[in-house]
């Protein structure tokens with residue numbers, strides 16, 4: 338037996354083991370109980386041979402231990418490399434939505450009024466007849482009081498037909514000066530058409546202070562219309578009638594499509610109607626216990642759907658309520 342050659346062979350097998358299993362097989366072959374080395378060690382009769390074989394055994398055991406360590410290190414390296422989670426890598430991208438055009442406009446309105454120091458309110462949608470009509474000076478025969486125009490509940494409450502009841506609520510809650518805008522849903526018994534929907538959103542402002550005039554109302558609306566439609570827009574007022582303002586006006590904003598020259602969108606007038614406004618009727622002040630000689634105020638209301646339609650040139654109001662992503666993705 339050439340033990341030197343045997344040791345070389347065993348060392349090559351141990352150092353060449355690519356896995357823990359390979360290494361274990363080599364260990365069994367060259368160091369195991371039935372290995373040639375173990376059998377020879379059991380039959381040793383002289384000291385010289387014993388020292389030779391023991392030396393081989395010790396060196397092979399050391400080689401196995403060393404190879405074990407190297408394989409364990411490699412395994413750790415591999416796992417660190419393969420199983421690592423890199424938290425700086427971009428994750429799987431989920432489809433991101435965006436804000437509905439009504440909400441976009443609502444936030445623009447809120448920003449415009451917050452910039453003027455207004456308080457933003459979101460009031461109840463179920464109102465009493467008293468707050469929806471009586472205290473807002475709707476006459477007893479006003480058509481909005483009809484169940485054909487308004488959703489009534491059996492207990493004498495209604496789905497509010499405009500955000501105006503907020504005016505009464507805030508006037509009853511705290512003394513003037515008041516600068517507030519109420520934004521939210523309102524309900525009317527309209528058939529669904531391209532221009533009407535039984536649910537829509539309004540924003541409605543109220544300012545109560547000493548010495549407010551139509552000029553303050555005009556300046557406020559001009560600020561908001563320009564925030565919504567751009568700085569080049571002009572605003573004009575036409576006289577109108579609303580139950581709770583006197584005088585009442587309708588603000589028009591200059592058409593942004595044609596710049597005022599006249600087009601299909603503005604019905605060739607160069608102007609687009611934006612809603613209603615006016616100075617607070619003295620009877621409304623009396624209804625909430627304020628002296629109309631001392632206090633003055635103005636109020637205005639506009640539809641958010643109309644604003645979104647005009648901003649985005651959406652011809653059909655139903656697009657804003659149907660939740661069709663093919664439509665909504667465009668805005």
Ligand SMILES: [Zn+2]
Nearest residue numbers: 592595600603
């Ligand atoms: Zn136009």
